Amino acid sequence: MEWFDLTVKDVKKVTKEATSVTLSIPDSIKNSFSWQPGQHIQLELTIDGERTRRCYSISSTWGQALTFTVKKIQGGKASTYINERLKADDLIKVTAPKGRFTLTPNSETRRSYYFFAAGSGITPIYSMLTTLLPNEPDSFAYLLYSNKDSKSTIFAEELVHLQKKYSDRLIIKHCHSSPGWFDDAPWRKGRIDTDAVHAFINECPPYAQDAQYYLCGPGSFIPDLKKALNEIDVPNTRIHMESFGGAKTPEKPTGDKAILNVNFNGEKHQIPVASNQSLLRAMLAEGIEAPYSCEGGVCGTCRCFLTKGEVSMQNNLVLDETDIKKGIILACQAIPQSKDIEIKYKT
Template sequence: MSNFYSLKVSEIKEQTSEAVAVSFDVPVELYDEFNYKPGQYLTLKFNIEGEEVRRSYSLCSSPLFEEALTIGVKRVKNGLVSNYINDNLKVGDEVEIMIPNGRFYADVKEDNYKTYYLFAAGSGITPILSILKSVLIGEPNSYIHMIYGNTNQDTVLFKSELEKLRNEYPTRLILVHSLSKPKTSWFSSKKEFEYRKGRVDAEAINWFINEYPPYAQNAEYFICGPGEMIENTKEALKNIDVPDNRIFIESFGGSSTNNNLEGIEKAALKAKLNNEEINISIEKGETVLRALLNNKFDPPYSCEGGVCSSCVCKLKKGKVTMKKNMALSEKEVKEGYILSCQSIALTKEIEVVFE
């Protein structure tokens, strides 16, 4: 069941010409419902031109700071919801929002002694910023080494907030900006501000870790950005023998999509959802999720982009292919988990369970 709550927009703050931070008031009676872990996301629901649409946006606020529930939203080319938020949303508007969710988060504990390596690119900074702030205030014995990639100075999200944090925690926070096409005049008079020219790629990762080795040997690695950046970073980490269970990934798009998949005509779908057994057919090219929605059922979902994992279910019978997968690990896929919003039937019968 997808439960939404109406929250009022309390502030909209421009971050760049292409992005805003949107804050929401949470009524006292919903404080417990909207408690969250640093790195999680919110799912927003809008009715745009008569169509219900949902999108997931990561929280850039920290549950340990005294600050409003806040998301960062960057324009996307032809992005229906992201552009609607940037162009039309106003302070005082009420938005339908699901409680925080997501498996990309830091387990912040006061007695932890860790080194956190944070890798972000573009709007991938939003959950990383939440983790960054939470660790700084919630783990006084931990250290953060962060590299953040952008095109140039004008595209850096949360620029002033990041600089403020670096100044407040100079012994515990290392922050390197990596700009692929920097403007040479930016902060040219401020020698204390430095950036590396280039993308966040394998070369950058190797340089960064060699330049800034861990203080605490107990290290964790958080990556958020477009698909290519994630793959490059993950490969670089694996090449220096970082174990998989210490690498945490959240993708913000950019992976390849196969939109030419058609699947089987009139496949039979058996689904267990909310303790109910459902038997319906799937039209050719229709995803498991869309088949359920079109038949008036209420499966869990958020982004329909293969990113958030809200729609995950387990394949018990048959075979499907996913158009896009930026949420499930190879291990989870091998165990039979699929994203229902991306899964098209390849056999006459399939069976899934929403756990």
């Protein structure tokens, strides 16, 4: 993975607890930094002498300066640092944008896009929305967005403007888990759950019939919503997902200590895997820069082929039966179930 030292161009508070950071991209590396709405960058911060890496989604509109938005998480080292200490002209280490959770507009396409976001899950979706609406004039967008209250809602004002500007093609509804006394009433009280998803689609059925569904939020948000969509006949091929920080991981299957043989970028490695360690974590610990992104079993960036041995996956929202039959696994979720494991990556 290549790291670039980039200068922070601007730091701007968007809510009391969230900050948008804009980076200067020198012309010499512009090509590496071309991106699609929905993609993210990885940051390496050295905070009080300790190195920390985090992924953040790009929140800006296609073609504008690269901006990412970070919500402060209680006890979150990186998010607190970015919200409280990062300032313009600071130098930070960044990777080139990547990720499979993308939306590339096409002026001749006509679709209905459903977006479901919780909290800072809005950041890639905001980039998608603001890029989509001007660039795909025949398409429609439907956003269901969940927050604690209106004050903590990232991009609240921007979304109001967007809705006014595209009133004939954009519907936005808010869910507030604890609405403030003086807030305008949200569309629905509580978090986005199965009932909310079903009610939203019943109330706002797709106008264009090529409907696509984008989910972004923390923890069980993704599996819960995916299930809610499946229940009303939405096929997986139309669901796109990105999991966000603060994931409550399901019970880890107990695993064995194992030896992993991996062929990566033409180099053969043999490394140890601790019991209950994921193959991905074992590789990263040994300095093998295997691809990954969400580490939640959602994005599919870490997919590879299991050619020997057995693993179990704690969370898999990407691979279907056919993939698994072919031996495809998610390295971030795979815990060894036998002593001798071998994987390979498609090059």
